[in-house]
Amino acid sequence: MEFEQMQKIWDEQKGETMYAINESALHKSVTRKKNAASKRINLVEIMLMAINSTVAIILLTDAIMDNEGPWDYAGAIIMALTVVFLMYFRAKRKKKENTFDRTMIGELDHAISNSDSIVQIATIMIYYYLIPMGIFTFGKMLHFGASLEKWLLIIGMFLLAFFLVRWERKAMHIPRRQSLINMKKKLLED
Structure with a gap:
């Protein structure tokens, strides 16, 4: 919570420090966090769809031009399917956005939901994208053969992407999401 936007008040009767929250400033802060989370998830989704679409087109074009076998068509289809999945994921998330109240807590829930989506995409990228694509790529390299340099390059690229x-x-x-959850807990306590 952004405590610098709070005003300190001294209660002389009880001799203890109390705080008054500047609700307008706090609401603006929550709205900024919601907008930032929305921009992040939109950028991630659009970039992943653009990259995977480009790779699918390149693989398909290469397979058609070189009259390749099923491995190359399968790679293009897998990449195209990831774009379809991302489009479905995005549509589902966008539909959910209309269910949040336009209150401070509703906007905070919206920001938390978008942060959850980013964490979910990162998890999906590891377990349902990089690992299967790695297995597919290594299977293709085993089947057709590859030089030691190519093996090292591909293994290095997948390890780098994974990490x-x-x-x-x-x-x-995860820390951004946790920060938003903590802010919500704090607001609901008061």
């Missing part, structure tokens, strides 16, 4: 997504989830998204 970066995991780090981002743990170091950025």
Whole structure:
């Protein structure tokens, strides 16, 4: 909670410190946090859809131009399916946005929901995207053969992506979500 926006008042009768919350400033702070969470999830969804669409088109074009086998078509189809899933996930999330009240607590719930979505996408990226794509890629490399340099490059890229997504989830998204949850608990206590 942003305590610097609170005014300190001295209660002379009881001799204890009390606080009065500037509700307007607090509501503006909550609205900023909600808007920031909305921008983050929108950017993540749009970027993932754009990247996966581009990769699907490139793989499909390459498969058609080089008259490739089922492995290359399968890669393009898998990437296209991830775009369809992301579109479904986004539509479902957007539909849910209309259910939140436009009160301070409602906007905080909206921000928490968007933060939950970012954490969920990061989790999905690890377990249902990187690992299956890694298995598919390594299977293709085993089937068709690949040089040691290519093996090392691909393994390095997947490990880097895995650790970066995991780090981002743990170091950025989960703490942001927890901060919003703590703010809500604090507001509901008062």
